[in-house]
Amino acid sequence: xxxxxxxxxxxxxxxxxTLLMQMLNESKARGLRPGVLMNELGRQDxxxxxxxxxxxxxxxxxxxxxxxxxxxxELADSLKLLIKQQPDLIYIELTxxxxxxxxxxxxxEPGLLESMSLQQIITxxxxxxxxxYNSIFSSDKELVITLRKQMEAADYVLINKADxxxxxxxxxxxxxxxxxNDKAVITRTVHSRFDLSKLLEPIKAYAxxxxxxSSFRILKSIGTVSHSPAHQQPSPSSRSFSRIRTxxxxxxxxxxxxxxxxxxxxxxxxxxxxxxxxxxxxxDQPFAMLMQFAGKRTYWEPSEFQGAPYVVCIGIDLDQxxxxxxxxxxxx
Ligand SMILES: Nc1nc2c(ncn2[C@@H]2O[C@H](COP(=O)(O)OP(=O)(O)OP(=O)(O)O)[C@@H](O)[C@H]2O)c(=O)[nH]1
Numbered sequence: 001x002x003x004x005x006x007x008x009x010x011x012x013x014x015x016x017x018t019l020l021m022q023m024l025n026e027s028k029a030r031g032l033r034p035g036v037l038m039n040e041l042g043r044q045d046x047x048x049x050x051x052x053x054x055x056x057x058x059x060x061x062x063x064x065x066x067x068x069x070x071x072x073x074e075l076a077d078s079l080k081l082l083i084k085q086q087p088d089l090i091y092i093e094l095t096x097x098x099x100x101x102x103x104x105x106x107x108x109e110p111g112l113l114e115s116m117s118l119q120q121i122i123t124x125x126x127x128x129x130x131x132x133y134n135s136i137f138s139s140d141k142e143l144v145i146t147l148r149k150q151m152e153a154a155d156y157v158l159i160n161k162a163d164x165x166x167x168x169x170x171x172x173x174x175x176x177x178x179x180x181n182d183k184a185v186i187t188r189t190v191h192s193r194f195d196l197s198k199l200l201e202p203i204k205a206y207a208x209x210x211x212x213x214s215s216f217r218i219l220k221s222i223g224t225v226s227h228s229p230a231h232q233q234p235s236p237s238s239r240s241f242s243r244i245r246t247x248x249x250x251x252x253x254x255x256x257x258x259x260x261x262x263x264x265x266x267x268x269x270x271x272x273x274x275x276x277x278x279x280x281x282x283x284d285q286p287f288a289m290l291m292q293f294a295g296k297r298t299y300w301e302p303s304e305f306q307g308a309p310y311v312v313c314i315g316i317d318l319d320q321x322x323x324x325x326x327x328x329x330x331x332x
Contacts, residue, residue, distance in 0.1 A: 002114070002115070002116055003035075003083060003088070003090055003115060003116045004088075004089045004090070004108065004116070004119040004203050004206065005089070005090045005091075005092060005116050005117065005118050006023070006037065006089065006119055006121075006122065007092045007094065007100050007103055007104070007120070007121045007122070007123050007152045008017075008020055008023075008093045008094065008124065008149060009091065009094045009098060009100040009121060009122070009123045009153070009154070009159075010096065010122075010124030010125060010160075011096045011125070011129075011130075011133070011150065012095075012096030012274045012275035012292075012294065012314055013096065013126060013160065013292070014096065014124040014125055014126040014160055014184050014294075014295075015124045015158070015160040015189075015191065015192040015272070016096075016159070017093065017122050018089040018160075018192045019034065019093055019124055019160075019192035021093060021159065022193060022196070023200075024036070024057050026196045026200055027088075027089065028057075030200055030201075030204045031204070032088040032089060032203065032204060032207060033058075033086075033087050033088050034057050034058075034087055034088065034089050034090070034091055034201065035057065035059075035060070035083075035087030035089070035090045035091070035093045036058065036059045036060070036082075036090070036093070037059075037060045037062065037075075037078050037079060037090065037091070037092045037162070038059075038062070038080060038091050038093050039061075039062045039094055039095050039098070040061070040062070040095060042092045045319075049285040049324045058082060058085045060079075060081055061077055062074055062075065062103045063079075064105050075103070075106055076106070076109055076112055077172060077192045079107075079112055080112075080115075083116065085294045086176075086208060088203065088204075088207040089207075090116065091332060093100070095231070096275065096314070097143065097146055099144070099146050099150070100123070100149065100150060100151075100153045100154070101149055101153045104153065113150040116313060118154060119199075119203070120155045120199060121153050121154050121156075122155065122157075123150045123153070123154035123156070123158070124155050124158045124160050124192055125151075125158065125159050125160060125173060125177070126160060126161050126294070127159055127160060127161045127162055127164060127169060127170060127173055127188075127297050128161055128164045128165055128248050128295045128296075129161075129296075131169070131172060131173060133147050135252075136140060137261060151177050151180045151181050151184075152180045154181060155183075155184055155185065156184060156185045156186075156187065157181065157184045157185070157186045157187070158175070158188075158192055158194060159173050159174060159186065159189065160185055160190070160191075160192050161190070161295065162188045162189060162190050163190045164295075166265065170188050174188075230327070236331050245315055245317075245318045245320065246312060246314050247309055247312075247313045247314070247315070247323055247324065248311070248313075248321050249278075249310060249311045249312075249324065250308065250309075251278070251279075251280055251309035251311060252312055252331055253280065253308050253309065255281065255331045256281045256282060256283045257280065257281070257282065257283065257330060257331075258282065258283050258284075259300065261330060262280060262291060262298070263307060265326070265327070265330060266298050267296075267298075268294050268332070269313075269323065269327075270320070272315040273293065273313055273314075273315045273316055273318070274314050274315055275294055275313075275314040276291070276293035276311055276313045276314070277291065277292045277294075277312055278291060278310070278311065278312050279292075279305040279307070279309045279311075280311060281309050287302065287305075287331060288303055288305040288306070288309055289302060289303060290302070290303040290305070291311065298327055306331050311327075314329050
């Protein structure tokens with residue numbers, strides 16, 4: 001019996017983990033046992049920790065690289081480990097700069113093809129910034145192509161963060177998506193919430209009966225991706241990110257900062273910073289807080305994190321030395 005796989009794609013900070021948490025909750029409510037493969041660009045696993053705090057699903061993590069390029073070989077191994085735990089379905093959350101078609105392609109490798117089947121690709125868009133990406137990243141053709149592929153390959157497109165923009169912007173985004181994908185179901189969402197029954201009910205029926213559900217999609221035919229054996233290095237043209245760099249900033253355990261200091265730091269770096277997330281110690285808080293910088297906004301959430309605090313920064317053309325120096329300076 002093949003395990004159904006749902007791939008969550010979308011640019012950095014668009015709302016993939018938010019969607020994953022909702023999907024995990026709804027899977028559990030239906031009595032399904034999900035497995036999760038999380039891929040993060042940074043060495044530190046922020047999203048996995050967020051999940052641990054909310055759920056008890058089997059989680060495999062692939063850190064410090066993107067499964068569609070540097071971590072391609074490890075993708076198969078991690079999925080095989082998950083399969084051993086006999087989940088009813090597997091969610092793969094990609095990095096924000098991954099091309100989902102390459103993952104779909106990787107799932108056709110011998111060793112995976114017999115044991116899992118790709119069901120759906122869901123792409124989450126950040127309504128506040130999607131229309132700007134072409135101009136923001138105009139000098140990075142690869143990234144622009146990857147963002148387009150995320151829309152093209154999707155079965156579902158969530159136009160997320162709908163609370164932050166006008167309805168005319170949402171209309172424009174929908175038109176923009178339709179230029180690249182005339183088949184996907186497009187839904188406007190807030191906090192990635194949408195009706196998951198069409199996705200999960202057939203999987204539930206499949207898990208119960210073992211019969212192939214007719215609504216399941218068979219592996220998409222991947223016309224645009226050249227098939228490269230997993231042991232080969234990806235060619236430069238198959239890389240999904242180029243000028244993106246990830247830097248982990250340690251937060252001295254004896255120090256505390258204010259929200260305002262951290263928000264100012266994020267805002268001063270916002271030209272190059274696409275995303276930042278991590279656990280920080282605040283002057284007025286007894287416990288570490290989860291800080292998320294996405295779409296040029298900083299979000300705060302309480303957390304149960306008890307390790308050494310840190311912040312992972314993902315940026316384009318990031319001057320790592322200057323970033324680290326200015327970060328250190330915050331604590332002097
Ligand atoms: N206002 C608003 N905030 C949202 C919405 N969806 C998600 N967020 C917030 O945006 C931030 C990023 O959301 P995530 O779900 O972590 O985004 P992601 O795509 O997983 O991010 P990466 O893993 O870094 O690529 C979090 O602080 C979310 O709470 C939304 O619809 N509206």
